[in-house]
Amino acid sequence: MDKIDRIILRLLQHDASLSVGDIAERVSISKSACWRRIQNLEKDGIILQRVALLDQVSIGLPLTVYVQLRTNQHNDAWVERFRTVTENIGGVLEVYRMSGDLDYLIKAVVKDMAGYDELYKELIKADLFDVSASFVMETLKSTTEMPLV
Numbered sequence: 001m002d003k004i005d006r007i008i009l010r011l012l013q014h015d016a017s018l019s020v021g022d023i024a025e026r027v028s029i030s031k032s033a034c035w036r037r038i039q040n041l042e043k044d045g046i047i048l049q050r051v052a053l054l055d056q057v058s059i060g061l062p063l064t065v066y067v068q069l070r071t072n073q074h075n076d077a078w079v080e081r082f083r084t085v086t087e088n089i090g091g092v093l094e095v096y097r098m099s100g101d102l103d104y105l106i107k108a109v110v111k112d113m114a115g116y117d118e119l120y121k122e123l124i125k126a127d128l129f130d131v132s133a134s135f136v137m138e139t140l141k142s143t144t145e146m147p148l149v
Contacts, residue, residue, distance in 0.1 A: 001046070004029060006148045008037055009046070013145040016050040053144065061091065061109040064136035065116055069104040072129045082126040089122050091115070 001009075007027050011018055024034035041047045056062060071078065086095045086106065094107040106123075110116045116133065123131065 001041075005037055005041060008034065009041065009148055010145075012038075012047065012050070016052075056109050060111055061115075063110050063112060063116065064139070065108050065110060065119075066134045066136070067106040067108060067119075067123065068102050068132045068134070069106065069123070069128055070101075070130040071103050071127075073127065074103075078127070085122065085126040089119060091119055 004027050008023055011023050011026060020035050020038065021031050023038075024031045027034065029037075038047070056064070071082075082104070083095075086092050089108070091108045091110050092106055093109060096105045097103065098105050108116075108119055110119055116135075120131065120133075
């Protein structure tokens with residue numbers, strides 16, 4: 001990746017709806033050269049996807065919850081069952097296997113506490129040892145933009 005690729009990535013991270021022509025103009029290259037660069041960034045797996053970010057309050061999912069999980073089962077069969085359970089819960093946005101005291105950390109969005117209870121009931125189908133949740137009271141920073149050096 002060179003300087004132009006990094007500028008293209010910054011532009012796309014900020015606004016993925018920019019046309020190839022707009023991007024090409026901003027980085028001072030031709031449309032075809034810009035298009036080839038974007039296609040190469042996609043082919044190389046640097047650009048994973050282009051999405052629309054939604055306002056969770058406007059779509060009726062105002063409550064963000066981080067769910068901390070512990071399991072006493074550390075085998076492939078359990079992980080696959082857990083993966084299936086979490087993939088089938090619509091409000092689950094992110095799932096991470098962690099180091100330290102936690103085994104897994106989940107970020108989810110729900111309508112309200114009743115919505116969290118429904119999510120909880122689905123999660124425990126994975127046969128968990130310990131579940132605890134923290135609810136976001138205020139978001140101080142939220143971004144999807146990766147820093148590009």
